[in-house]
Amino acid sequence: MTAPLDPRGGGVDLNIWLGRDAETDHDDPAFARLAGALVRVQEVVSGARPPPGLSTEAATTLGRVADQLEPYDVDEAAQVAGRQFRHFSRGQTLLPAVAVDTYDGQRVDGRVTFGRFYLGSNGAVHGGAISLLFDDLLGQVANGPDAPRARTAYLHVNFHRITPIGVELSCHAGIRTVEGRKVHIDGELCHGEEVVASAEGLFVRLEAHQL
Ligand SMILES: CCCCCCCCCC(=O)SCCNC(=O)CCNC(=O)[C@H](O)C(C)(C)COP(=O)(O)OP(=O)(O)OC[C@H]1O[C@@H](n2cnc3c(N)ncnc32)[C@H](O)[C@@H]1OP(=O)(O)O
Numbered sequence: 001m002t003a004p005l006d007p008r009g010g011g012v013d014l015n016i017w018l019g020r021d022a023e024t025d026h027d028d029p030a031f032a033r034l035a036g037a038l039v040r041v042q043e044v045v046s047g048a049r050p051p052p053g054l055s056t057e058a059a060t061t062l063g064r065v066a067d068q069l070e071p072y073d074v075d076e077a078a079q080v081a082g083r084q085f086r087h088f089s090r091g092q093t094l095l096p097a098v099a100v101d102t103y104d105g106q107r108v109d110g111r112v113t114f115g116r117f118y119l120g121s122n123g124a125v126h127g128g129a130i131s132l133l134f135d136d137l138l139g140q141v142a143n144g145p146d147a148p149r150a151r152t153a154y155l156h157v158n159f160h161r162i163t164p165i166g167v168e169l170s171c172h173a174g175i176r177t178v179e180g181r182k183v184h185i186d187g188e189l190c191h192g193e194e195v196v197a198s199a200e201g202l203f204v205r206l207e208a209h210q211l
Helices: 021-026 029-047 051-073 127-142
Strands: 098-103 106-113 119-121 150-159 170-177 182-191 193-204
Touching: 098 127, 106 127, 127 150, 127 170, 127 182, 127 193
Parallel strands: none
Antiparallel strands: 098 106, 106 170, 150 193, 170 182, 182 193
């Protein structure tokens, strides 16, 4: 049984995409657990300096896991990775997990901690990982439950300060304007009161033939 969603957020992904019928039949708690285990491996491997013998052994173990899973390859429509909407990370291993606190269809506020996997260098989160977070966060606002699907036309990111690894940050995104199919969305990533990065994106709502 999957846990019921907390309508106030409460650190649980608000699950905005579950309103879309096509997505409701992909719940797979066991798979979400697998993806979570892989995220842990990514994190631990990124920060580890094991002795060569152990690295070799671990590589063999991971190869065995890949061999076990490979026969279960499916196409995108059947894929469950990225569709575990009851879990912070949606059962995917690319994005940092965002805990959504509030979402009203126009704006989202949440919290995120970038682990060692996202290190650029010198204690700073990789700029590409920050852009990834913004694309997803702004994208979740652009693709609200009642809105037509939209894709990122551009994403402009400003890096104001070093974004620290291993620290809880707050993240925010909100619609600034809607002009026809064009949705302009702003985002901020904050360490305490300080804005460490900000973003401005244009999302274009898709026409029927583009879905
Ligand atoms: C499951 C949970 C998911 C959570 C959310 C995840 C979100 C992730 C979002 C993404 O990452 S999507 C992947 C990255 N983006 C893409 O792959 C998009 C690739 N580009 C396209 O598909 C098309 O260029 C696009 C749909 C964005 C627009 O093409 P269209 O042919 O539909 O639009 P058109 O060219 O007619 O332009 C419509 C308006 O947008 C404007 N426009 C389009 N691209 C622009 C651009 N780059 N800069 C400025 N304006 C732009 C264009 O000028 C025009 O303005 P006006 O209506 O005022 O004339």
